[in-house]
Amino acid sequence: xxxxxxxxxxxxxxxxxxxxxTAGDVAAVAASVPRRHAPRRELRxxxxxxxxxxxxxxxxxxxxxxxxxxxxxHLDTAVARGLNAVVFQxxxxxxxxxxxxxxxxxxxxxGTQGKDPGWDPLGTAVREAHARGLExxxxxxxxxxxxxxxxxRLIATHPARVHPDWVxxxxxxxxxxxxxxxxxxxxxxxxLDAVKRYDIDAVHWDDxxxxxxxxxxVFEDDAAYARYGAGFPDKAAWRRDNTDRLxxxxxxxxxxxxxxxxxxxxxxxxxxxxxxDPLGSxxxxxxxxxxxxxxxxxxxxxxxxxxxxxPQLYWNIGFAAADYAKxxxxxxxxxxxxxxxxxxxxxLYKVGDPAQPAAWQxxxxxxxxxxxxxxxxxxxxxxxxxxxxxxxxxIGAMSRVVADHYGKRAEK
Numbered sequence: 050x051x052x053x054x055x056x057x058x059x060x061x062x063x064x065x066x067x068x069x070x071t072a073g074d075v076a077a078v079a080a081s082v083p084r085r086h087a088p089r090r091e092l093r094x095x096x097x098x099x100x101x102x103x104x105x106x107x108x109x110x111x112x113x114x115x116x117x118x119x120x121x122x123h124l125d126t127a128v129a130r131g132l133n134a135v136v137f138q139x140x141x142x143x144x145x146x147x148x149x150x151x152x153x154x155x156x157x158x159x160g161t162q163g164k165d166p167g168w169d170p171l172g173t174a175v176r177e178a179h180a181r182g183l184e185x186x187x188x189x190x191x192x193x194x195x196x197x198x199x200x201x202r203l204i205a206t207h208p209a210r211v212h213p214d215w216v217x218x219x220x221x222x223x224x225x226x227x228x229x230x231x232x233x234x235x236x237x238x239x240x241l242d243a244v245k246r247y248d249i250d251a252v253h254w255d256d257x258x259x260x261x262x263x264x265x266x267v268f269e270d271d272a273a274y275a276r277y278g279a280g281f282p283d284k285a286a287w288r289r290d291n292t293d294r295l296x297x298x299x300x301x302x303x304x305x306x307x308x309x310x311x312x313x314x315x316x317x318x319x320x321x322x323x324x325x326d327p328l329g330s331x332x333x334x335x336x337x338x339x340x341x342x343x344x345x346x347x348x349x350x351x352x353x354x355x356x357x358x359x360p361q362l363y364w365n366i367g368f369a370a371a372d373y374a375k376x377x378x379x380x381x382x383x384x385x386x387x388x389x390x391x392x393x394x395x396x397l398y399k400v401g402d403p404a405q406p407a408a409w410q411x412x413x414x415x416x417x418x419x420x421x422x423x424x425x426x427x428x429x430x431x432x433x434x435x436x437x438x439x440x441x442x443x444i445g446a447m448s449r450v451v452a453d454h455y456g457k458r459a460e461k
Contacts, residue, residue: 091459092357092392092430094134095439096188097123099157100141101196104436109160113167116158120174124181126440130447131455134184136253136315136432139171139243143194143209143225143236147171147246151239153204163204175247186251186313189240191295192232193257194223208235217270220263227259227291227343228273237299244306251311252303256361258292258344261336288343300354315359315394315432316346318376320383330379332371350389358389359432363396365408366417374421381425392430393422401443412446416453430459 098104105123106116127135139146144155144162147170153163158170171187178185194209195202198218203209209216209223215232216223225232244252260268274284281287300312321329321337328347329337338344349355360380364371377393384391395418399409408414422428433439433447442448 090133092134092184092390092432093132093455093459094136094184094186094392094430094432095127095130095132096136096432096435097138098141098435099138099146099155100190102157106158109157116166116170117168117173120170121177123436123440124174124177124183126436127183128181130439131451131458132439133182133459134186134250134432135174135178135436136186136188137171137174137178138188138190139174140189140240141193142190142196143192143207143239145171145239145243147243149239149242151208151235151242153207163206171243171247171249175249179248184250186253186311187243187247187249188253188255189243190257191236191240191254192225192227192259194225196222198223217268219260219268220266222260224260224268226270226273227295228270228277228288230277233291233295233298237295237302240299241302241306244303244310249310251313251356252299254314256315256317256338256342256344258295258338258342259288260342262341285340285343289339289345292342292344293348296349297352297354311356312354313357313359313390313392314346314349314355315361316344317342318360318362318364318394319371320345320347331375333369334371347383350383350387353387353389355389357392358384359392359394361394361396361434362418363394363399363434365406365414366421367408368406373418377418377422377425377428381427384427390429391425391427392432393418393428395431395433397433397438397443397447398435400438400446410444412444412449415446416449419450419454 102108106119124135141155141157143152145152146155154165156162158166175185194216198221200210200213200216200223215225215229217226225236227233240252243249274287278284278287281290303310303312317336317338319330319332319334319337321339322332322334323329325337338346346358350358362373362376364373366373380391395415397415399405400415402409419431439447
């Protein structure tokens with residue numbers, strides 16, 4: 050977040066200068082996961098990002114008591130703002146915010162990867178969120194290993210060092226290779242450990258699958274493609290199938306583990322531009338998840354593999370390259386009749402930022418988003434990025450949302 054990662058890509062992603070190559074259709078997959086839930090109450094959520102201490106903890110190395118106090122303050126803020134869910138990042142960089150048998154403790158807690166912080170952040174978050182009437186969605190990043198490219202900086206027992214053949218450097222970061230079956234199994238095992246051990250309400254992923262494109266760099270997965278890519282028309286189709294497998298297999302395993310736990314994904318807001326695919330949105334985004342991240346977000350909805358989707362519609366109403374209003378309408382059409390709940394990811398972090406367009410200097414912009422969404426039956430809630438701004442309330446935008454829309458508790 051915010052200053053790095055998914056939100057750091059937003060400005061470039063909406064540019065129209067990036068050239069895109071249309072990939073072949075993803076191989077059809079016959080298996081599907083049955084529809085699992087009737088629609089829930091309106092979601093009013095916020096993300097709590099832990100990567101690089103974006104939201105929490107405020108700095109690495111705080112005492113356990115200070116960390117707990119800060120976490121509880123975020124939960125109390127959510128309640129005070131009329132929210133009913135928090136999306137808590139518990140696996141930011143192939144590590145864990147619980148005592149995982151698969152991966153080391155996250156360095157964002159103590160400043161040292163693998164060092165026990167002396168308490169269980171995920172267990173505490175689940176218990177305290179539920180005590181406040183909040184859902185706890187555990188947010189995992191499947192493939193990101195590190196925000197650098199030096200494996201020697203990882204703890205010696207880190208799976209990425211034990212299995213160096215699993216890891217690829219790209220764009221200044223290390224990633225697990227999505228094309229390796231053993232990687233897909235491992236990351237599922239690591240995430241499902243939390244599902245087995247804690248009373249979480251949902252498994253939540255953000256927009257990182259294959260990494261965002263970096264000009265002049267190549268994701269070196271040729272060897273995996275040569276080994277596993279037979280039968281696909283091109284590498285892009287093979288990569289999409291790898292991502293499809295991860296989503297479908299994870300969905301199936303969640304339901305086998307705890308049937309009531311939901312599975313949701315928060316992708317970049319543009320599946321494909323209409324100029325690339327007539328089924329796409331009326332946008333001119335420089336990134337398309339289907340082509341660039343090899344993530345068929347629309348397909349996952351149509352196949353019923355996920356319970357909810359939270360597209361990151363991090364643009365203002367009327368933005369030329371990616372108009373919030375047009376994308377809201379498009380996503381509403383995609384979920385119609387599928388049983389998949391649509392929640393909208395809202396860019397609270399942009400409000401009041403002088404680097405953003407004039408619309409984001411207006412404290413009413415986000416409130417207008419929620420007003421517009423009421424016109425669409427498929428839109429069943431919103432999630433705000435992120436906790437720091439929910440508390441700080443830049444230029445009063447969050448207060449305006451609360452006053453205009455969250456005066457009453459969310460109904461079933």
